[in-house]
Amino acid sequence: MKHTLKPVGDKKKKVFELTKEGRELCTGLFKRFANLVSIAIEPSLHVCAHCGCKVYEGGYREVIDGKETTFCCTHCAHSYQEERKLSKKPVKGGKHAHS
Numbered sequence: 001m002k003h004t005l006k007p008v009g010d011k012k013k014k015v016f017e018l019t020k021e022g023r024e025l026c027t028g029l030f031k032r033f034a035n036l037v038s039i040a041i042e043p044s045l046h047v048c049a050h051c052g053c054k055v056y057e058g059g060y061r062e063v064i065d066g067k068e069t070t071f072c073c074t075h076c077a078h079s080y081q082e083e084r085k086l087s088k089k090p091v092k093g094g095k096h097a098h099s
Contacts, residue, residue: 050076050083 001022005012018026045054049069060071064081071077 046070048072048076050080 003014003016006015048071055072
């Protein structure tokens with residue numbers, strides 16, 4: 001870290017600046033810290049049944065076919081149910097639409 005004196009009004013103030021090595025050190029520390037946070041919260045994450053995004057807290061839960069299902073929002077819950085309805089609709093010949 002290096003510092004310079006810069007004028008601020010009538011006084012001079014020390015302004016600190018990271019060196020290249022200091023920036024690299026801080027970047028490495030922040031990346032390691034981010035990895036630790038990810039590892040710590042991973043067990044608490046839920047995955048949206050519709051879009052697959054990870055939800056830490058909150059989200060929207062709905063019981064579908066007797067099973068609690070997690071969504072990131074009500075829009076995904078509605079879309080998921082609509083897709084399920086479409087996939088269960090019979091087409092000519094008595095087969096499901098996706099068969």
